[in-house]
Amino acid sequence: MAQTTCMRALKGALKGACIAGLALAAASLITPARAQAQTTGSIFGLPLGQPQAAPAGGGHPLMTPQALAEAQANFPQCIANLWPLAQSKGVTQRTFERYTANLEPQMKIMEFMDSQPEFSKPIGAYVNMLVTETRVKKGREILERYKPIFDRMEKAYGVDRYAVTAIWGIESTYGDPDGIGRRNVLESTATLACIGRRQDYFRDEFIATLQILEKGDVPYDHLKGSWAGAFGPTQFMPTSFQRFAVDFDGDGKRNVVDSIPDIIASTANNLKLDGWEFGKAWGYEVVLPQGFDYRNANRSIKRTLGEWDTMGLRRASGVAFPRASETAYLLLPAGANGPAFLMMKNFDAILKYNPADAYALAIGHLADRLRGGNAFAQSWPKEERGLSKAERQEIQSRLAQMGYDIGNVDGILGQKTRVAIQDYQVRSGALPDGYPDLQLLQQMRR
Numbered sequence: 001m002a003q004t005t006c007m008r009a010l011k012g013a014l015k016g017a018c019i020a021g022l023a024l025a026a027a028s029l030i031t032p033a034r035a036q037a038q039t040t041g042s043i044f045g046l047p048l049g050q051p052q053a054a055p056a057g058g059g060h061p062l063m064t065p066q067a068l069a070e071a072q073a074n075f076p077q078c079i080a081n082l083w084p085l086a087q088s089k090g091v092t093q094r095t096f097e098r099y100t101a102n103l104e105p106q107m108k109i110m111e112f113m114d115s116q117p118e119f120s121k122p123i124g125a126y127v128n129m130l131v132t133e134t135r136v137k138k139g140r141e142i143l144e145r146y147k148p149i150f151d152r153m154e155k156a157y158g159v160d161r162y163a164v165t166a167i168w169g170i171e172s173t174y175g176d177p178d179g180i181g182r183r184n185v186l187e188s189t190a191t192l193a194c195i196g197r198r199q200d201y202f203r204d205e206f207i208a209t210l211q212i213l214e215k216g217d218v219p220y221d222h223l224k225g226s227w228a229g230a231f232g233p234t235q236f237m238p239t240s241f242q243r244f245a246v247d248f249d250g251d252g253k254r255n256v257v258d259s260i261p262d263i264i265a266s267t268a269n270n271l272k273l274d275g276w277e278f279g280k281a282w283g284y285e286v287v288l289p290q291g292f293d294y295r296n297a298n299r300s301i302k303r304t305l306g307e308w309d310t311m312g313l314r315r316a317s318g319v320a321f322p323r324a325s326e327t328a329y330l331l332l333p334a335g336a337n338g339p340a341f342l343m344m345k346n347f348d349a350i351l352k353y354n355p356a357d358a359y360a361l362a363i364g365h366l367a368d369r370l371r372g373g374n375a376f377a378q379s380w381p382k383e384e385r386g387l388s389k390a391e392r393q394e395i396q397s398r399l400a401q402m403g404y405d406i407g408n409v410d411g412i413l414g415q416k417t418r419v420a421i422q423d424y425q426v427r428s429g430a431l432p433d434g435y436p437d438l439q440l441l442q443q444m445r446r
Contacts, residue, residue, distance in 0.1 A: 078194035124380020158278035159268035166366035175233035181226040208238035274352035282364035316377035335435025339378040
């Protein structure tokens, strides 16, 4: 996660790159908020090693060996052609020439574009790998060490310090160099702006990187990050930096790499502008009553906590809901056999930071642990693996052939696909939890 995930360089207004060797399961869906998200960078601090490269390709015409070779040969001309756009965004010719004169494409990045380990781990394994006792302990030390800054931040932005610290911890293990990433951000964004299938998106990231250098907010040699350009301890993509970064230490620079006050306040500003509500929960783990109709697990079905309580849903902690009038939707991230959650507006705010349920759940859970909360009461199901991209696409294709409207067959199992799965499960006599797993696929194949 650093603001990292191999997937989020593929869809939406992303924020980053590749979760090192682990990530979201098939249940960890890209949500409808993905178009607004900035996306994360790289969780290289995990004990799972560097992201696994996949052969470039994926069927896209701009990812074939011939197309990549041609784009590589044309790289200098492509960069030169971006000067008018850079100029229109306030980049001077001196800055442009200084930083682009010796740019070389980093072709290794193309291998990561089609590597999506975020779907290779079930969501429970993902959350448990990220929300560890080590991260909890270190996070509490961070909160104590920088308490005066967090005090000022909460007063200025109205954002929970525990949520900001959780993002810091999940994204980069609180600023570990391996977590932040070691790639030159200008080289990465330049490569992706001229080569491969995400050129339109990464042109903006490349230009935004030049703007950062033009203003001198972050020194060139400190602008290191993930393969997709996310940088700093809380992993800002360059365009997200332009929208959210603030100067909180008063030195005239928005330095989200070296300045702790700027890092904390910029991350808080991001959450604030994404809709964070101070003093409210991100969600609650709940226990479902016997005979529950799982078709109520639908993002579009929002009820007050009082209404969910009337339907028999109870907090797993046994404590009553504090504000019965707040609205929430029911999320079953691992299906009927895993924990259930009622999700609030603050969960959606986290999703805008990184548009994956597993990521937002890990952030919320770590934040709760940092403030003294317990582990989840319900166990995650023991699954061998999540679905591969090809398997997710197969599920979508089979549903489409049955007449369901699932949108694009892209392997991103969004709300339309979930609702279609629920209806298919009802028709086939299965529990309609909308969960896409190998058992569902095998049933469809029969």
